[in-house]
Amino acid sequence: MAATSGARSPAAVGGSPPQEIQELDETVVATVLRDLRNVAGKLRLVLLPTGSPEQTLKELRNWDLWGPLLLCLVLSLSLSFGAPAGQVSLVFSGVFVLMWAGAAVVTLNAQLLGGSVSFFQSVCVLGYCLFPLVIAAVAGLLIRNGVVRSVLVVAGWVWATRASVVFMQSLLPPSKRALAIYPVGLFYLVWAWMVYVE
């Protein structure tokens, strides 16, 4: 599938950036790699926020939902492994629903407080920031020592909340920030508790 653009050179109407023009003719492999790089980049940003906060925010604003889906699947699987036999399917679907509904509720809360946040951007950020807790959950499957697990879970919670607060902070005026950040912390606290109890 070579990139051909035909006899007429495509003229962009309305000044669209050239990236989209290339999108129509790129190879399948290029598309896959582009999406993979997006996801990997965001995951790395959540773990190790390098660069200025503005840069991080800009990167996180190009939302995609593949990362949260992947994280959701991994978290659901790892939590359902530890569940008692009769409740496996309940835990699995419960985690799924909790993740998306919880992210939606936290986003709605931020929106209703008057923040100018796009729904999908916020859900994307909340999903990606779950990454430290997912690591804690997977590690918790292997490590049975209670103390180590609680340390891991607390570290995961702090990390996740801190990463998402960077994003949420930018959306609202200082007077309302605490009101928006509190549900985020609570959201991750619920996850941390579920990971610990697993």
Next chain:
Amino acid sequence: MAQAGASPFEDDVQVSGEIGDEQTSWNNIICKSSRPSVAFFTVAFRFAALILYLLNGFVGMDYVTLFVVTVLLLACDFWTIKNVSGRLLVGLRWGTRVTETGQTEWYFLTHPERAGNAKPADSRIFWLSLFLAPLLWLLLGVAALLSFSLDWLVLCSFALALTGTNTYGYYKCSAAARQRLQQALADSAIKAAVGGGGGSAFGTALISSMFGSSGAQPASGGAAAAAAPAATAARGSPAPGQAVTSKPGKAFEGDATGLGDDDAGGFVHSSEGGDGVPSRNPFDDDVAV
């Protein structure tokens, strides 16, 4: 390939018969497509997910495994249809991007050559699978709701969200493409009328054939039911995207010089502002694109 002598790459092959016709099976259609592998994957992932869900009794997977496999199949399907099938089969692509103010806007692209000239087999496969799958998942979701199995309801609503988003994106994209085409035809019709002769008749004939043609389409009541709330009076055909590509396909080739002069086939770039909050009616045709 049951029909001897019909090379799948021959441009003059007319796909005769409708989907229900015993001569025409999915195999034949996929072979007649200009890109059989793309057409195959367009159909394969979504119907594999559906079949896996429906035949779970025979396959005997437990809930978690089935859920994970279905979600992965649906994710592959979403990615394939969004990034590969639309581009290569019908020359359309939709996407979202974030503006400077932080709002999400949808953009719609049309390939200058492929958009108006999709082969009938390609467009049939594409639009049928695009409209059938969300409809089936909706029915399955209602069945799950009525039987109070919330586990399956979660899976069905997730499937509906994924397949429905693709359908919505491509529907909007084809609406945008059709609007541009109408514009181009109107412009060229005006030009021809001013220049004299039967050009205007040809132009208006094209426009009316675009919206009036339903002969080549299968009587898919399901697709009609899904699209009926969406279709305004002007768009009479049950599967709007097909109207662009099925009958007048040849006519566009003949008129290519007219379109080329206006450079109306150039990259269409239309977008609608606002972020994709579902409170907006997705089939509101009056949204300015």
